[in-house]
Structures are given as structure tokens and as C-alpha cells.
Amino acid sequence: MTDPLRAVIADDQALVRAGFRMILTAHGIDVVAEAADGAEAVDAVRRTRPDVVLMDIRMPETDGLEATRRIFTDAEGERPRVLILTTFDLDELVYEALSAGASGFLLKDVTPEHLVAAVRLVRTGDALLAPTITRRLVERHARTAPPAEAAGTHRDLAVLTARELEVLRLLARGLSNAELAGRLHLSETTVKTHVGRILAKLGLRDRVQAVVTAYETGLVTAGAQEGEPRPVERS
Template sequence: MAESSAEPIRVLIADDQAVIRAGFTTILGAQPGVAVVGEAADGGEAVRLARERHPDVVVMDVRMPVLDGIAATEALAGPGVEDPPRILVVTTFDYDHYVYDALRAGASGFLLKDSTPSQLIEAVRTVAAGDALIAPTLTRALLGHFAERLLPASAPEADPRLATLTPRELDVLRAMANGDSNAEIAAALVISHETVKTYVSRILLKLELRDRVQVVVYAHRSGLFGPAR
């Protein structure tokens, strides 16, 4: 769901800690073009409120009672869900070992709990615009912690869709898998930021993937991890 000039980004906050909900609501509610449409203290309430109030973005904690953030994410944005909200998962990576599960459940982005207010605002706007947000630090840590789960035990079978990618698109795919931002990819490959965005769009189309997060998972499951050449 993209941000509209006429309509504000509708945000639902889901966290079992009242002080965090209040803080996020205060920060986001003060931003032009953003409207906080509800707060949920557990995953079950998050699912119910999201279905009632149709937010564009759900800021979702991982560890919550009743229903955890992973299950709530899958219920709202998993396979087969029509017109899902964008899910921005809030995690403390050193302690939460659910990032990969959140990727598979349909999350569009990740935010560390020690992020600054400006990073929270930018993250919400990014996922609302239809882009996926996965910080390079999280991506690289994800590889270190979940290598065995991300990569097949044996050599992966080649996906015929990979053959449709040009050499430069493969370079961009590898860079995305390494957690590089569009700006980093542009600098490394000596191309413009707009050209990178074009390559990313083509990769999504050719590999039949929804967003940048799915590209990261796909690349690592296919054994194409590593930096751009």
C-alpha cells in the first residue's frame, strides 16, 4: 500500500509494553501524513484491530502474549492473504531468534528496538511506499545465526528463472542478498540510484517475488549469497 498525498499512512502499533506503544504513538502521531489508528497489547488484539481498521502498516513486536508477532504477521500478511498490510517487525536481534520466521511469515521490514525516532519514521514511510526495509546489519547477522536454515544442506537445484537475469541483474541480486542498500549498490557498480531501482523492479518481476525481503530469502536459499562482483 503506497502512501498517498491525500490520505495519511494508517499505522497500528502492536507491543505488549505500554511505554513503547505510547512512545511509538507519540513519535508517529506527530508526523505529517501519518495517522496512528490503534494500539494492541498482544498479537491476537493486533490481528483483530488490523482486520477492523485496515492499517497500511503494522509496527509489530515479536514477543507478545496470546499470539506472538510471528503468528500475527502470518495471519495478516502470510500466503493467500488478500490486500495485506505491510508489517514492520520490531526486534532486539541479540535476543530474538525469530527474524527468519518473520521473513517467511510475510514481514516487509525490520526495526531494531534501539532505533532512533527518525529511523522509526523512515522505516514506516519506507514500507508504506511498498519498499522492503532490511538493515544490512540485520541481514549479515541473519546469515551468521541462521546459515544452516537459510541454505540447503546440498547444492541447490538451479531455478530456471535465474537464467532470465542479466549479468548485471545477478550482480544487483547478490548485493541485495548481502544486505547492501540501493545507495551502496549504486556506488559499488558505478550506476545511478534510479538505475538500481529499475534493476530491483526487474528482478522482482522476473523472479515473481513480492518485495526486497523476499529477494534476500530467495537469494540465500538459492546459494547466491555474497557481495556483488
């Protein structure tokens, strides 16, 4: 029997924390700690070493963005998955949180079933939630980032094969593994292998970070059509 999934809930509203705790506990997920702000969340992660952190993006004193950064800077051993909670789907801080290491995001009006499924999903590493919304959010904020500067400070895509670049480009457009398999005439197993190699070569945690990387390096540009990727120079 596998150990129960362990979660920390960080939100400045006690009622929200209580509601999420009730839902998760009812579905066999062990809520090991609660936090009312980001500093408490970081401390709770250090003490309890959870699998997943439900992190409110806007909290007093230390917000969810800073807390996420601290978790991924300070954590020893296997880091938890951070799932960002927001009240609306275009919160300007969500993109920064994803860049800081968060594995995805949820709206606070999520249904109980979706909440439980999302927490279980991010534990497995298949972290790209609501891909079309995530893509729209990434595109919106990618427009404000200096492309040359972002590409110069980020990972080098030249380590990827032509096929892996194609998979990454389509993944960044929000395609699921099944859609990628259909588009590229591959099996889902082969697609998963390609995705795994992309993450390993670029030192990425999950699909969300792959999406962010595709935009920040210029492989995919905000507003470009699916068939019009920006070319990537190979040395």
C-alpha cells in the same frame, strides 16, 4: 494532498505502545489501532486496513511471527507492510518473520526520528532497514537451513539475467542502490529498474524478501566473501 499514513501498533507492553503512538501521531502518522497480542493485531489489520504494522516479535498467546503469517495469508487486496520490533538485533524469530512476509525490523530502542523514517520508508516498499544488521541476522539463520531443501522449495533464479543475478547477489550483501550503482558503473535509475525486475520475476514483495531468497536458493552463502558467490545452475 495525500492521505495520512495509517499504522497499527502491536506490542504486549502498554507503555511501549503509548510511546510509539505519541511519536507517530506527533509526526502526522495516524495510529488507527493498538493490539496487545498477535491475535488482536490480525483482527486490527482486518478492521482498519493500515499501511504499516509495527509488530512486536514476542507476545503472549499469539506471537508476532504467527500474526505476520496470518496477515499475509488472510489479507485481501493490498497487504500492509509489517515492521518487526525486537529488543535485540539477533532475535531468533526475526529471520522467520522476514521469511513470512515482514518488510524489515527495528530495535525497540530506536530513536524517534529513526522510527518515523522507518515507518514512512516501508510504506514506499524500499524496505531493507539496517542492511548490515539484517544481513548478519539472515546469515546466522541461513546456516541452520538445509540449502538443497531450501533451494528446491523456493523460487527459480533461472528466470533472471546474468546482470540481474549480479544485482541480487550484491543486494543480498547489504549494498544500497547508490553502492550498487557505483560498484556496477550504472546509474541509480538503472539499478532501481533491475531491482524492480528481480522482484517482479521472482514474485517478491520487497528487498528484504530478495535477501532471504538469495540465501535460501544458495546464490549467496553464509560466511562467503563478496567475490565468492555460490554458482547457480541454469537450465
